[in-house]
Amino acid sequence: MPVFYYEAIILETIDPFSGKSFTVAALTAAINHLPNAYGNSRPLFSNIKRERVRTIMIEERNGVLTLINSQEPGGEPQQADKTKRKLRSFVIPHFPLEDVILPSAYSGIRGFGTTALMARAQLVADRLQNLKASHDITHEYLRMGAKKGLILDADGSVLYNLFTEFGITKQTVYFDLSNANSNVPQTCRQLKRLMEESLRGEVMRGVTVEVSPEFMDKLISHKSVKEIWAGWQRSEEKIGGDPRERFPLGGLVFKESNAKHYPLTGQPIRFVSEGKGHAYPEGTMSSFFTAVAPADFNETVNTLGQEYYAKIEARKMGRGYDLHSQSNVLPMCARPGVLIEVDMGPKP
DSSP, X not given: OOOOOOOOOXXXXXXXXXXXXXXXXXXXXXXXXXXXXXXXXXXXXXXXXEOSSSEEEEEEETTEEEEOOOOOTTSOXXXXXXXXXEEEXXXXXXXXXXXXXXXXXXXXXXXTTSOHHHHHHHHHHHHHHHHHHHHHHHHHHHHXXXXXXXXXXXXXXXXXXXXXXXXXXXXXXXXXXXOTTOOHHXXXXXXXXXXXXXXXXXXXXXXXXXXXXXXXXHHHTSTTTHHHHHHHHHHHHHTTOOGGGOEEETTEEEEEOOOEEOOSSSSOEEXXXXXXXXXXXXXXXXXXXXEEOOOSSGGGTTSOOOSOEEEEEEOGGGOOEEEEEEEOEEXXXXXXXXXXXXXXXXXX
16 A cells, blocks of 8 residues: 655745834834825914823813813822813814735835835835825815814714804804905905904914805905906916915905815815805914824823824735724814804805
């Protein structure tokens, strides 16, 4: 009777994404240093408040919202005063997004003139850049909402209405642009005075008004504005600029905004509604900020939050890797009273 011999072949297991280059700390640092794909509103919210938890406590005193400082257990507490104030808690939204790196994506990979490790690092960096772009447009969408006092989720549902949260009445200035006798520069000055009063002691460098294309068209064709616009248009076009991006008038700076959010289902959501606009102060000290919380990783418990996080982990049965990214951010306006809506129509 023949005898059969079987030779056991032991396959060497190599994790191509192990090592210091692919730890949570390294990947998180990498995604935070990648270029931002979107961010017209980013400078306005550049004051980053790094939190250790996803819930922030904000108090309102005389129309001003203030973050309450955290303290170590047993530490000296913040002293209360006897002025009337309201206290609210806000949960910082959680935005996770993942990608999958299959073995075919890194099998035999080696960039020209590079080592295999460098090529794998570049592969991860490219995937992280794509993930970060989605986070960036999400953050910009949140910031656009915060500038209006109405922070929306991607599906258009309301995350926070800053006016109702603190019982503040939204102010609206009507330009009545269909009326040829309207004095538009005077209305601009009235809006700026209203803004200055709403600052309640805060400083500002100027007032920006982001308006819809319909508002801008009505504005620049108005009898009291035509000549001013013509001069500005000539000067801007001489240097190759777009006059719609910045039009100074009556102490304000008007900017046309045609930005839209395209959800997976349904109609596009405009950042600025037709015939509307939103005014806010620029160059303030503390009116705008972004609260960021840590990721829900074991490695990040009780650490100060960062804007972006990334982590890579092997899939079941070793069939590739899950590349996870997340951000936990909440742009806020500490003085919702300065967020003034403008309307191209007459006052009701």
